Amino acid sequence: MAPVVSRGGGRGMGAKERKEAAQREKDAGDEAYDEELYKRAAAHYAxxxxxxxxxxxCLIKRATANFSMNKVSSLPIPHTIPRRKPLRFTSPRAAGAFQCKECVTDCDEALRRRRRRRRRRRDARCGCDEKLAADxxxxxxxxxxxLAVCAADHEPAITALEGSLELRPGSKETRAKLDMAKRNRDAFAEQERLDQEAAKTHRDKGLELLRKKKYKEAEMQFTEAIKRNPRYPKLCLQLLLFNFGIHLFMTxxxxxxxSDRARCLIELNSLPxxxxxxNRCIELDDTLGMGYLRKGLVQIAMAKYEDAIATLVDGLKHDPQNINIHNGLRECAARIKKAKDSDAIAKDLTKVKTLSSQVEQLRSANERNAS
Structure with missing residues (x-):
């Protein structure tokens, strides 16, 4: 079923008619939500x-419908959420990130409209208005x-729950969810701390093995260090560590x-x-020269000299004083010259072989004629 009044269809209506039409849309959305037709409900609320x-x-109801498109377990729902059907709560893996982001956008817009309306009207504190904001x-x-995948991702949610609880102090559901969010944040933070300590231990072992030119063993240690890092290290560490002034160091x-594992793999001739x-180095931080250096060296080993030059030049844009990148460019130039010299020698050898073959054929022909 399509929306009762299509978007833009209320332009010719008066204020009272628009409110009545909006109420019909909300009622239709509630009915669709009760039937678990969340996409249709979201269209009505929009x-x-x-x-x-x-x-x-209306925005809060649409946010709820978007959120409920992904369902695993039930949670009690605030009073503005459609009737009877419980709100669904899912894990980050099962949830649709798009719907969750749409949900956040709608809630932020609802809160923005509330603030703007209160400033314009200079409203006193209104119980109904505060309940909507709490929802x-x-x-x-x-x-x-x-959407949370690391400890830092829980902070905005905790802030929102604390704001909701301030507006509606008696909500047991909000209090329970706030306590759960704090427990999850602390658990993530502790696990991340342990993982970072373990990652440093494996990294130190890898560097020691690398100095001893034990590339296979070093590669295994760097692999373990990588496994211990957060799932999305650049994002999580940027959020988690920025306030402590060590974001750049950890990244x-x-x-x-x-980078060091790539170095080991180059020595082991595992070029792909x-x-x-x-490429992962560059993806994590495209302002550092080391990723471009490793990629350029791999491309040189693959005899992709033009690609290597382009990569190393990109690296110099970010790290112009990196002596290793300059050395890589010189090595690439030497390889190109050597390849050209080899081609010239190969062509000369081909000519010599051709002439030798022709001479041999003439000699054989002369011998046959003499006999």
Whole structure:
């Protein structure tokens, strides 16, 4: 079933008619939500929000419908959420990131409209208005928790839940969710701390083996160090460590693990895997020269000299004083010259062989004629 009034269809209506049409859309959305037709419900709520921009409950309902498109287990729901059917809560792996992001966007927009309306009208504190804001913050927090993959990702959700609880102090559901979010954040943080300590231990062992030119053993240690890093290291560490002033150091260490493993793989002549690690270095931090250096050296080993020059030049743009990149360019130039000389020698040898063959044929012909 399509929305009761299509978007833009209320332009010719008066204010009262638009509010009535918006209410019909909300009712239709509630019915669709009760039937677990969440996509249809979201469309109705969107139409209602267009018809009556001042009713922020339409946006909150659409956020709830978007969130409920992914369902595993049930949670109690605030009063603005559609009737009877419980809100669904999912793990980050099962949840649809797109719906969760849409949910956060709708809740933020609802809160923005509320602030703007209160400034314009200079409203006093309104109980109904605060309940709507509490609901928006609660649903936003659930969506953010679904998107969380490291300790730092829990902080915005915790802030939203604390704001919701401040507006509605008696909510047991919000209190329970806040306590759970804090426990999860602390568990993530502790695991990340342990993983980082283990990663440093493996890295130190890898560097020692690398100095001893035990490339296979070193490659295994760097692999273990990489496994111990967060799933999305650049994102998580940027959020988690920025306030402590060590973001750059930790990001560099993670990138160096891939760089050093690539170095081992080059020595082991495992060039495709080395190229993957070099690309990963650049992906993690494209402002560091080491990723470009490793990639360029792999391309030189693969005899892809033009690609190697382009890669190393890109590296110099970010790290112009890197002596190893300059050495890589010189090596590439020497390889190109050697390859050209080899081609010339090969062509000369081909000519010599051709002439020798022709001379042999003439000699054989002369011998046959003489006999």
């Amino acid at each position: 139409a209602a929000a267009d018809l009556d921009p001042g009713d922020i409950s 928006a913050l609660f649903i936003k927090a659930l969506a953010l928790l679904n 560099n260490m993670i990138t160096q693990n891939f 895997k080395a190229l993957e690690d070099a």
